[in-house]
Amino acid sequence: MDFRLRGKVALASASSAGIGRAVAQALAAEGMDMVVCARSEKALGELRLELEGTGVRALAVPADLTEPEGEDRVVGQALETFGRVDVL
DSSP states (O other), rough: OOOOOOEEEEEETTTTTHHHHHHHHHHHHHTOOEEEEEEEEEHHHHHHHHHHTOOEEEEEEEEETHHHHHHHHHHHHHHHHOOOOOOO
């Protein structure tokens, strides 16, 4: 089984702060392209720039995942941008 992460796509929720942000940073440090989502658009934009600075591609999607339309928006934009999600 191949556990290499570089070049794969991860989606990290609640990424604007705390554990969600730390998870996104750690996965990007392993070379994963990132889809980050949370309700705070400003914090997500800052995180996206930080992650891209490490050399990965990053997509920031402001959304409330407690709402079905938020889930649909995040997954839809992830698939449109990257074509897949390997890790949630």
